[in-house]
Amino acid sequence: MTARETPESIVVVLGTRPEIIKFAPVIRECLARDVPFTLVHTGQHYSRELDRVFFEQLDLPAPDVHLDVGSDSHGRQTAAMLEGIEDVLVDVEPDVVLVQGDTNSTLAGALAAAKLNVDVGHVEAGLRSFDREMPEETNRVVVDHVAEYLFTPTEETRLYLEREGVAGQVVVTGNTVVDAVYQYADVAAEKSTVLDDLELSPGEFCLLTAHRAENVDHPDRFRSLLAGVAQFADLTGHEVVYPIHPRAQSRLDEFGVDVPDEIRVIDPLDFLDFLRLESTAALAFTDSGGVQEECCILGTPCVTLRYTTERPETVYVGANCLAGLDPADVVAAGSLMLGKQPDWTIPFGDGRAAERILDALTEVETDTDTAAATVTPTETTATETLQ
Known part of the structure; x- marks a missing residue:
């Protein structure tokens, strides 16, 4: 150049x-x-x-x-x-x-x-x-x-x-997400009180995010996604915390979809609190490309609730697994990734x-x-x- x-x-x-x-x-x-x-x-x-x-x-x-x-x-x-x-x-x-x-x-x-x-x-x-x-x-x-x-x-x-x-x-x-995580992860650990506020212990809970239109705008897909995560939580005993996006909440209300009891829905979080949850979760379930990246950087295993990803590098290095939306596949992917050691190279x-x-x-x-x-x-x- x-x-x-x-x-x-x-x-x-x-x-x-x-x-x-x-x-x-x-x-x-x-x-x-x-x-x-x-x-x-x-x-x-x-x-x-x-x-x-x-x-x-x-x-x-x-x-x-x-x-x-x-x-x-x-x-x-x-x-x-x-x-x-x-x-x-x-x-x-x-x-x-x-x-x-x-x-x-x-x-x-x-x-x-x-x-x-x-x-x-x-x-x-x-x-x-x-x-x-x-x-x-x-x-x-x-x-x-x-x-x-x-x-x-x-x-x-x-x-x-x-x-x-x-x-x-x-x-x-x-x-630039690597720049941001490097710059703010320590700040989140120092200043965030989200673990105490939600009575969570590091490594004892899973994180869920779901907001993409192809998932939450279709009631059957949304139900299937939630059912798979809930079945995983029931199988493993890990509580799942879901900071819900306003779009997703409106679709739940519109469709009359009930969130399973194994999933705790909470209000959207600010950046430092969410970063703290990402860094201390045992596993993250997500349809977000950004969360796939951040979990890869933070050393948190990830399961992507989609059939494709624009972050394939996270899969190549072993930090992420594509599960799709079928409940059995979500449970299988979660079981595969839970406890995985974060020894992968950061590709970003x-x-x-x-x-x-x-x-x-x-x-x-x-x-x-x-x-x-x-x-x-x-x-x-x-x-x-x-x-």
Whole structure:
């Protein structure tokens, strides 16, 4: 990659709590380097109070613009974001718009920028589940093909983009979630009281997250998912704690689905409390890509309640198992992963992804071969990382 002038203005677009977490190291790096930026929150996750807590815990500045889009159909939500983001870009005239991941906020930010001939930087580019039934898969593919900068977390994701012939410049940076976990895991252990509050002991409970549309928007799938986790809990004697996403709660109410007694439903958690539960759970059941990554980094075995994943590296290293939704398969996968020692190599980098992203955006010249080599440590395991 050739050297570039430092951007006079960057716009960061985010809209969900996972995006706040994964953008936190990038925002902190901008502050450290005095790189000016405008932070736009679309409001895709519409609990503004909980979002505010995330910004405070991560020690981030409040958003400069909050669009308050909220929940709606994919088309209407994305359209409202496009309109609001376009207004910001016309006013700010940035050099680069940074988006992260695969949400509707990501898609809207990238499209608004591309239509105005503003460079797009895609953080966590190249992920593929190869399941076009997932709206997130469409978002990933579209954003990668309009982006000027594609910041991939692994060599495998770089190869996916190479095969697709993307026009933008690809840099293997590692994943900013590693940066975030490294920066905040000790803070969570020190400050979070969630274990005492919920009367939980480390290693004696399991964690559940389920929020994806392909699971919770279909009552039979949602029931099957919950039944499998409950049967596992009954078999092993491990209580399951489920911090429920507002979308999932609304679907339970709409469908009249009862959560089995073996699963304790609690309110959504702030970042530090959730990180603490992830790091001390015996096992995590999830349909979240981010949770798959975080558990891999933290050394917590994971069972993914889907038939595909855009984080296959977690499976390759032995940190994760794809179970699908059939209750018997969920129980079998949970039994396989429970008690697994976290001796796997972390495939998502060395905690310096944000540095590499800013290097690529500024006049610092980045050696992509060196980056690719250094972001996949071969000797660091999940057990060693947080000791």
